Amino acid sequence: MKLSNTLLFRGLQDKKIDSILSCLNAEKHSYKKGEIILTEGSITENIGIVLSGKAMISCSDIWGNNSILSDIPSGSVFGEVYACIPGQPMLVTVSAVENTSILFMNVCRVLTTCTNACPFHIKLVRNLLTVCAHKSFQLSQRIQHTSSKSIRGRLMSYFSECAKQFGSNSFLIPYNRQQLADYLNVDRSTMCNELSKMQKDGVIEYNKNKFLLKT
Amino acid sequence: MKLSNTLLFRGLQDKKIDSILSCLNAEKHSYKKGEIILTEGSITENIGIVLSGKAMISCSDIWGNNSILSDIPSGSVFGEVYACIPGQPMLVTVSAVENTSILFMNVCRVLTTCTNACPFHIKLVRNLLTVCAHKSFQLSQRIQHTSSKSIRGRLMSYFSECAKQFGSNSFLIPYNRQQLADYLNVDRSTMCNELSKMQKDGVIEYNKNKFLLKT
DNA sequence: TAAAATCTGTTGTTACAACAACAAAAAGGA
DNA sequence: TCCTTTTTGTTGTTGTAACAACAGATTTTA
Numbered sequence: 001m002k003l004s005n006t007l008l009f010r011g012l013q014d015k016k017i018d019s020i021l022s023c024l025n026a027e028k029h030s031y032k033k034g035e036i037i038l039t040e041g042s043i044t045e046n047i048g049i050v051l052s053g054k055a056m057i058s059c060s061d062i063w064g065n066n067s068i069l070s071d072i073p074s075g076s077v078f079g080e081v082y083a084c085i086p087g088q089p090m091l092v093t094v095s096a097v098e099n100t101s102i103l104f105m106n107v108c109r110v111l112t113t114c115t116n117a118c119p120f121h122i123k124l125v126r127n128l129l130t131v132c133a134h135k136s137f138q139l140s141q142r143i144q145h146t147s148s149k150s151i152r153g154r155l156m157s158y159f160s161e162c163a164k165q166f167g168s169n170s171f172l173i174p175y176n177r178q179q180l181a182d183y184l185n186v187d188r189s190t191m192c193n194e195l196s197k198m199q200k201d202g203v204i205e206y207n208k209n210k211f212l213l214k215t
Numbered sequence: 216m217k218l219s220n221t222l223l224f225r226g227l228q229d230k231k232i233d234s235i236l237s238c239l240n241a242e243k244h245s246y247k248k249g250e251i252i253l254t255e256g257s258i259t260e261n262i263g264i265v266l267s268g269k270a271m272i273s274c275s276d277i278w279g280n281n282s283i284l285s286d287i288p289s290g291s292v293f294g295e296v297y298a299c300i301p302g303q304p305m306l307v308t309v310s311a312v313e314n315t316s317i318l319f320m321n322v323c324r325v326l327t328t329c330t331n332a333c334p335f336h337i338k339l340v341r342n343l344l345t346v347c348a349h350k351s352f353q354l355s356q357r358i359q360h361t362s363s364k365s366i367r368g369r370l371m372s373y374f375s376e377c378a379k380q381f382g383s384n385s386f387l388i389p390y391n392r393q394q395l396a397d398y399l400n401v402d403r404s405t406m407c408n409e410l411s412k413m414q415k416d417g418v419i420e421y422n423k424n425k426f427l428l429k430t
Numbered sequence: 431t432a433a434a435a436t437c438t439g440t441t442g443t444t445a446c447a448a449c450a451a452c453a454a455a456a457a458g459g460a
Numbered sequence: 461t462c463c464t465t466t467t468t469g470t471t472g473t474t475g476t477a478a479c480a481a482c483a484g485a486t487t488t489t490a
Contacts, residue, residue, distance in 0.1 A: 187447065190446090190447055190448065191447095
């Protein structure tokens with residue numbers, strides 16, 4: 001993953017990025033599939049950016065129900081919310097969906113006023129704002145997808161968005177069945193059942209992670 | 216509502232705020248209880264700040280189910296996500312819960328790079344980042360509160376947060392019953408029923424909007 | 431202060447989603 | 461290749477939440 005291609009570093013040249021990285025004490029870490037990257041309840045002032053692999057943000061209640069808030073593909077950022085609200089313990093857990101390498105950065109310097117107003121820092125703050133807005137937007141979407149009472153309604157809401165984003169009625173989803181169920185906050189087996197029905201009803205077709213939304 | 220007391224203008228002096236307002240073409244508008252302020256599907260590059268009254272963010276699906284994402288008390292900001300993602304149509308509707316006056320500001324200037332890097336603009340961008348992070352955090356919380364399968368679980372999750380925020384087991388909630396149900400994504404009557412049961416069970420006590428969480 | 435409108439609480443019925451338990455298929459390792 | 465593990469799909473049962481319909485309480489306003 002090239003950093004200059006990410007939302008966070010968009011518009012910054014490689015040289016500048018390097019100097020920013022050292023300024024922010026960037027550190028690389030690796031995680032195996034399933035490992036926890038940031039734990040619920042912990043406090044962090046670092047943001048992370050996924051260099052390779054994939055992570056996800058989730059939370060679970062006292063009964064062990066697991067909810068996925070969003071996936072974090074390569075190039076995406078996490079922890080920015082908590083970095084921007086110093087001292088706020090995390091409500092969520094970030095974990096590696098596959099073997100993943102992460103670049104952590106301490107963004108305090110960029111956020112506190114004491115910084116010398118160098119144009120790259122300012123650019124970075126603006127980018128961070130964009131990233132934060134996108135995250136917020138994603139969460140709104142997730143809330144929308146889980147607002148329907150019925151499983152079919154939730155699936156359709158999610159699939160509609162996928163189709164829109166892919167620009168095609170045929171698309172891949174980044175989740176397996178259990179993860180999709182956790183994202184939509186429903187029971188996996190019941191959801192599988194509903195998917196079959198939808199296929200029978202001619203609403204969708206699917207094969208593994210590839211779905212076709214029939215109009 | 217004094218602007219210098221808001222998160223968005225924190226740390227800026229009244230004089231500076233005035234000059235920023237004129238720079239951002241700030242305009243005041245008034246809305247009657249129930250009126251829609253921003254409609255789902257529309258495009259805006261303005262952010263709004265509630266000067267007096269109260270608003271809320273909601274969305275509704277094709278069946279007419281209404282979901283409340285968050286309330287916007289006096290002094291709070293809305294629309295910042297869409298202002299930061301130019302061209303993105305709104306997924307949600309903002310409406311006035313009571314008679315409300317709103318100050319709209321066009322923040323494009325602050326966001327685009329062409330701005331002269333005056334320190335007040337930079338401060339404003341940083342504040343906007345904080346606001347955006349808070350909004351994201353609020354949405355995470357809402358997702359958590361609706362992740363339980365049971366109504367009681369959802370209520371307890373929400374009440375726990377309220378108690379924590381108030382710093383007391385006794386607290387006021389900003390929603391009436393219908394709104395609370397829409398926030399927690401459950402049926403109002405069933406929720407009322409559950410509230411009674413919880414009171415019978417000695418878990419909570421309540422009177423109108425005042426709740427007591429018994430440990 | 432009476433009437434209207436809104437909000438809250440209650441009950442019974444019904445539908446649908448959770449759950450458990452298992453079978454089949456696919457992926458991963460030895 | 462076979463064996464193990466993980467993932468996906470199926471079925472039946474059960475519980476719980478949605479829904480409808482209404483009564484009582486509270487607020488609004490004429």
